[in-house]
Amino acid sequence: MRKEYLxxxxxxxxxxxxxxxxxxxxxxxxxxxxxxxxxxxxEDLKTVFRTRNDVYTMTSSGTGAMETAVVNVLSPGEKxxxxxxxxxxxxxxxxxKAFGAQPIVIDVPWGKAVDPEEIRKHLKADxxxxxxxxxxxxxxxxxxxxxxxxxAVVKETAAILVCDGISxxxxxxxxxxxxxxxMLVSGSQKALMLPPGLAFITVSPKAWKRIDERKPMxxxxxxxxxxxxxxxxxxxxTPAVTLVVGLKKSLEIINxxxxxxxxxxxxxxxKAARAAAKAMGLQVFADPPADCVTAIxxxxxxxxxxxxxxxxxxxGITIAGGQDQLKxxxxxxxxxxxxxxxxxxxxxxxxxxxxxxxxxKLEIGAGVRAAEMAxxxx
Amino acid sequence: MRKEYLxxxxxxxxxxxxxxxxxxxxxxxxxxxxxxxxxxxxEDLKTVFRTRNDVYTMTSSGTGAMETAVVNVLSPGEKxxxxxxxxxxxxxxxxxKAFGAQPIVIDVPWGKAVDPEEIRKHLKADxxxxxxxxxxxxxxxxxxxxxxxxxAVVKETAAILVCDGISxxxxxxxxxxxxxxxMLVSGSQKALMLPPGLAFITVSPKAWKRIDERKPMxxxxxxxxxxxxxxxxxxxxTPAVTLVVGLKKSLEIINxxxxxxxxxxxxxxxKAARAAAKAMGLQVFADPPADCVTAIxxxxxxxxxxxxxxxxxxxGITIAGGQDQLKxxxxxxxxxxxxxxxxxxxxxxxxxxxxxxxxxKLEIGAGVRAAEMAxxxx
Numbered sequence: 001m002r003k004e005y006l007x008x009x010x011x012x013x014x015x016x017x018x019x020x021x022x023x024x025x026x027x028x029x030x031x032x033x034x035x036x037x038x039x040x041x042x043e044d045l046k047t048v049f050r051t052r053n054d055v056y057t058m059t060s061s062g063t064g065a066m067e068t069a070v071v072n073v074l075s076p077g078e079k080x081x082x083x084x085x086x087x088x089x090x091x092x093x094x095x096x097k098a099f100g101a102q103p104i105v106i107d108v109p110w111g112k113a114v115d116p117e118e119i120r121k122h123l124k125a126d127x128x129x130x131x132x133x134x135x136x137x138x139x140x141x142x143x144x145x146x147x148x149x150x151x152a153v154v155k156e157t158a159a160i161l162v163c164d165g166i167s168x169x170x171x172x173x174x175x176x177x178x179x180x181x182x183m184l185v186s187g188s189q190k191a192l193m194l195p196p197g198l199a200f201i202t203v204s205p206k207a208w209k210r211i212d213e214r215k216p217m218x219x220x221x222x223x224x225x226x227x228x229x230x231x232x233x234x235x236x237x238t239p240a241v242t243l244v245v246g247l248k249k250s251l252e253i254i255n256x257x258x259x260x261x262x263x264x265x266x267x268x269x270x271k272a273a274r275a276a277a278k279a280m281g282l283q284v285f286a287d288p289p290a291d292c293v294t295a296i297x298x299x300x301x302x303x304x305x306x307x308x309x310x311x312x313x314x315x316g317i318t319i320a321g322g323q324d325q326l327k328x329x330x331x332x333x334x335x336x337x338x339x340x341x342x343x344x345x346x347x348x349x350x351x352x353x354x355x356x357x358x359x360x361k362l363e364i365g366a367g368v369r370a371a372e373m374a375x376x377x378x
Numbered sequence: 379m380r381k382e383y384l385x386x387x388x389x390x391x392x393x394x395x396x397x398x399x400x401x402x403x404x405x406x407x408x409x410x411x412x413x414x415x416x417x418x419x420x421e422d423l424k425t426v427f428r429t430r431n432d433v434y435t436m437t438s439s440g441t442g443a444m445e446t447a448v449v450n451v452l453s454p455g456e457k458x459x460x461x462x463x464x465x466x467x468x469x470x471x472x473x474x475k476a477f478g479a480q481p482i483v484i485d486v487p488w489g490k491a492v493d494p495e496e497i498r499k500h501l502k503a504d505x506x507x508x509x510x511x512x513x514x515x516x517x518x519x520x521x522x523x524x525x526x527x528x529x530a531v532v533k534e535t536a537a538i539l540v541c542d543g544i545s546x547x548x549x550x551x552x553x554x555x556x557x558x559x560x561m562l563v564s565g566s567q568k569a570l571m572l573p574p575g576l577a578f579i580t581v582s583p584k585a586w587k588r589i590d591e592r593k594p595m596x597x598x599x600x601x602x603x604x605x606x607x608x609x610x611x612x613x614x615x616t617p618a619v620t621l622v623v624g625l626k627k628s629l630e631i632i633n634x635x636x637x638x639x640x641x642x643x644x645x646x647x648x649k650a651a652r653a654a655a656k657a658m659g660l661q662v663f664a665d666p667p668a669d670c671v672t673a674i675x676x677x678x679x680x681x682x683x684x685x686x687x688x689x690x691x692x693x694g695i696t697i698a699g700g701q702d703q704l705k706x707x708x709x710x711x712x713x714x715x716x717x718x719x720x721x722x723x724x725x726x727x728x729x730x731x732x733x734x735x736x737x738x739k740l741e742i743g744a745g746v747r748a749a750e751m752a753x754x755x756x
Contacts (some may be wrong), residue, residue: 004403011404011619019401022620026392026573028384028696059439060598061615067598189616195404197575197618217595219476220438220445235441238567240575240618241389242400266490318406342657367531 007347009139009167009293009334010191011196015248015253018193022246027357031240031371035233037113037248038254042189042233044251045200048192048259049169049184051176053202056226057247059240062166062187063220065199069162069183071093075306081159082133083123087140087323088164091131099217102128111285111295112158116149123157126354130210131160137168140323142286142332144172144231144294147212150180160207161205163365170254171292171336178281188243191266191292193250198243199217203227250337261352265313267291269335269344272374277349280362285330295322295332302329309355315350341375385725386698387517387712389540389547389574392624392672394630396571400624407619413611415516415626420611422629425563426570426637427547431580434604435625437618437711440544440565441651442599443577445473445719446747447540451509454478459500459537461492465701466542470511477595482507486564487563488703489519489663489673494527494574501535509587510536514544520664520673520710522532522550529557537587542651547642549630549670549714560585566621571628571715576621581605590673626636628715645669647722650752653727657748658733658740663708673700673710674729677738682706685732693728719753 005177027033038057043056045178059066068251070092073079078101082092084361085108096103096296104122106113114134117284125131132154137144147163154161165174165177169184176184189196203211203223216222225236267313270291274284276295285295305328308321333347345368384391405411416435423433436442448470451732452458456479460470474481486492501507510532515522524525525541532539540561542551547570554562567574581589581601581655592662594600603614612701632640652662655674663673672742676682683706688701700708711725723746730745 004405004406006406008406011406012617012642014404019403023397023401025382025397026384026389026567027382028386028389029574031690031696059437060442061437061617064438064598070597095597098600099595187616189404195618195620196407196616197621217477219448219473220442220599222476237440237441238389238565238574240573240621242573243575243618312409318409 001048002288003265004173005137005336005343006317006318007339007343009190009332009336010187010334012193012334013338014195015338018249019294021249021313022242024245026241029239031233034154037244039233040252041244043248044255045186045245045247046253047255049176049202050174050259051202053177054230055200056203056223056230057235057239057244058199058201058221058226059197060199060339062185062199063091065185065187066091066164068201068218068223070095070184071099071221072122072161072216072223073207074099074101075214077102077127079104079129079151080133081106081119082132083119083145084115085112085141085143086110087137088135088138092164100221101258102250102306104323107222111143112287113143113145116146116153119150120153123159127158129159131162133162134164136163136165137172137290137292139167139293140295140326141210142290144168144288144290147174147181147183148179150326151181152180155180160210166301167336168290168292170259170262172290174265188247192247193253194243194246197240198247205248210221230338243347266335268375269339269341270294270343272344272371273335273348275370276367280352280367293334294334295330295333297330302355302358304331307331307358310354311350315354316348319347320366344371379476380694382694383721383724384696385717386501386696387710387714388565390440390571391715392571392573392711393628393716396624396627399627400620402623403497404619405615407613408705411598412619415540415622418631419625420630420634420641421624424522425633426629426676427554427580428552428556428637429562430581431582432605432608434579434581434601435576435609435613435614435617435622436577436579436599436604438577439574440563440577441469443565443579444542446579446599446601447563447595448473448479449477449599450577450592450594451538451540451561451585452479453592455480457504457507458483459484459497459507460488461512461523463490463492463519463686464488464516465687466513467518470542482585489521490665491521491608494531497528499612501532501537507535507600509540512542514541514543514552515550515668516672517671518547518651518704520668520671522546522562522666522668525552525559526557529559533558544668545714546668548637548640550668551641554580569610569714570625571631572621572624575618644713645701646665646753647717647719648672650719650722650749651711651713651726654745658730658745670714673708675708680733680736680738682709685709685736688732693732695725695728697725704744714745722749
């Protein structure tokens with residue numbers, strides 16, 4: 001007997017009741033039944049995203065929603081300010097380049113957060129910058145950016161603020177409207193407790209103004225087509241009906257608990273994971289750390305890739321390692337969505353046992369004890 | 379008690395064993411488990427698509443795969459020959475225009491097939507035409523195009539042949555390699571018996587040559603990125619894991635029966651539906667008709683939109699009506715994928731009863747009797 005635990009920062013575990021809901025017979029999307037469902041999930045998404053702006057569902061991975069926020073917003077040659085502090089910041093840069101826009105890159109050391117004043121400086125120096133692209137949580141490093149402060153800076157300018165909240169929205173505080181996020185991007189397979197295949201984007205009036213002044217470099221991701229269809233709660237293209245059905249259920253679970261409580265739950269798990277890391281003599285990699293995923297710096301003597309592989313193979317536990325410059329150097333444990341204290345205990349326990357087996361000196365049980373202390377609020 | 383039947387040309391019914399398979403716990407996609415699954419389904423897809431060319435899975439509706447076949451193949455200003463004989467031919471035209479390519483349009487009356495000689499004439503007159511875009515079945519009219527003859531024409535030229543087989547592949551004969559289809563596009567929610575959310579595309583060596591000579595106007599749909607990832611059976615972006623899991627099961631069902639037998643099964647159902655239409659005093663709209671969907675011309679006295687609505691509301695049966703110029707004038711009954719003779723009987727029976735109720739003169743039971751005769755091979 002061996003149980004499997006999916007504790008990577010996406011895809012994450014899906015509640016069994018959501019999985020079963022999605023096993024219901026498929027129905028047609030050009031029907032009153034689908035339109036009502038779609039209308040309901042859009043309202044529920046607004047509650048989770050803390051916005052009264054339009055919300056769109058699209059059939060793609062989160063990257064498709066990121067592309068939507070580029071191809072509708074920037075014309076070839078136009079400038080964008082991009083915060084590049086990890087793999088997903090790089091994705092914004094690559095997206096801009098793919099469609100001929102000009103990214104002005106703020107390079108942030110991986111594991112650190114951007115200084116909002118840097119953004120202010122750039123926007124002041126070049127008022128032709130049309131949009132700022134950043135992350136709420138840079139999933140590759142586990143860092144949370146100060147989106148409230150960034151929002152306050154961008155709000156004063158003509159630029160729009162686009163935030164990739166794929167791994168963060170629904171897990172950690174995000175006040176889309178109050179903070180002035182013009183386009184918020186998210187995906188189904190993280191804190192929203194669904195399989196991958198659906199993505200989301202919100203659009204503020206300020207963003208619409210910019211979008212309406214431009215011809216999109218898009219067809220599938222043409223947000224104006226989506227807006228036209230939204231008037232009747234339709235999608236421009238055949239939607240992933242089963243995932244929308246699952247979404248209704250997962251949003252019900254989230255909203256029954258209340259999004260603020262859900263944020264607190266994530267913080268509790270993240271605090272336990274961070275306390276455990278320290279107790280094992282390891283460093284929390286991110287500064288400041290996001291509460292949706294905990295990145296832990298491994299000792300130089302430990303091969304992180306081997307650790308992740310053995311966790312999966314020997315313990316049935318899937319977490320993530322580091323990417324690119326962080327390959328083999330960090331591990332990342334998710335707290336997103338359908339995760340509770342048992343998941344932290346299981347992950348920390350397995351990591352500390354494996355670290356001992358791989359030759360790292362630590363007091364056996366110290367990680368789990370620290371996690372328990374944190375969970376108990378001590 | 380009221381049963382629901384989904385008999386529209388996509389999404390179609392999904393076998394319960396496929397729905398349950400997809401309710402299995404989600405697992406991570408950067409694992410040996412996913413790569414093996416992905417490798418297996420790609421092999422099984424090749425069997426169904428009758429190709430040894432590369433096959434790609436993508437997380438999008440079929441339109442995303444259509445976009446892939448445009449943005450990687452045409453640079454702005456380049457010419458494409460597009461067969462426009464319905465809604466989906468129009469989609470190729472709109473896709474070309476959205477990305478600045480020049481579509482040369484062959485207008486085909488809705489309900490008729492393109493003459494392959496028309497294609498030959500255009501390609502001869504203008505050798506700068508880089509690609510030909512067409513449909514195997516134009517789902518909006520129920521017509522099947524002679525793809526073998528079209529393939530023979532295009533094969534002799536430098537142009538590549540792109541075929542939208544979204545509603546047809548897996549239902550009616552398509553010999554991708556033997557007929558010379560350079561890019562075949564398909565979707566999950568039709569004959570492949572899955573929910574919507576996955577799309578497919580094949581790429582021939584001739585198509586790769588053209589693609590490799592160009593910079594794509596794409597990021598999410600960049601097929602060169604997909605090729606790079608395919609080397610390790612990965613996807614460039616997080617795949618819709620549950621749909622890929624379901625795909626393995628549905629392809630097993632198809633390949634256990636054998637694709638040629640599956641084609642024959644569809645023909646049998648389509649023949650029954652067409653015989654029933656005639657027996658009800660109605661015309662089969664498409665000429666020649668595809669065996670994956672039967673479009674039936676309604677009498678002028680019947681409001682087709684009302685008929686489709688009452689079928690859904692009163693009988694629990696979802697079929698499709700006509701679009702645009704065919705609105706209210708035709709009905710379309712699907713035979714794709716998870717459909718058998720019971721579905722034809724149910725659909726025809728309900729249609730004939732409703733037609734009587736709506737004032738159309740017909741011999742009650744004549745439609746079903748004709749369907750039965752056809753099913754019995756008489």
